Amino acid sequence: MPHLHIEYTENLTGLNERELMRELNAVICAHPTVTDEADVKARIARLSSFYIGNHPDNRGFVHVQLQLMAGRSEQAKKEMSDGLAAVLRRAVPQHEGIMVQLSVDVADMDKATYFKGRL
Structure with a gap:
């Protein structure tokens, strides 16, 4: 933990997934409450089915x-x-004719049920 889950619609062509994850991770890694940068994990999913x-x-x-x-x-x-929202505003390309919604949600994980280990 922390975990970053990124989803975006496939009609947003030109989004640099790796760079977006790098920039989002950098925001979280730089926060004083995050003590180990190796704990910050991001994944990204391009959604082909959405409405x-x-x-x-x-x-x-x-x-x-x-x-x-x-x-x-x-x-x-x-x-x-x-x-994170500032990164989205800067990094997500504008697409003519497409209304793009940006959103961020922060959720707490339960300490009693969360498992973390390293190999």
């Missing part, structure tokens, strides 16, 4: 979910959320 609202043509989205071990302050979570 947005009642009129899905020419719409797309990028959504980031950040999962953190429970216990961080609301301020710390807000700082990370704001940093």
Whole structure:
């Protein structure tokens, strides 16, 4: 932990997945509540099947979910959320004729049920 789950619609061509993950990871790694950069894990999924609202043509989205071990302050979570949103605004290419929605969600993981190990 932390875990970054990134999803985006396939109609958003030109999105550099590796660079986006690098920039998002950098935001989380730089936060003072994250003590080991090797704990920050990102994955990205391009969605070929999606439906947005009642009129899905020419719409797309990028959504980031950040999962953190429970216990961080609301301020710390807000700082990370704001940093991730800033990366999305900067890194997601604009597409003429496509309304793109950007979103970030920060969720707590339960300490009692979370397992982490290293090999």
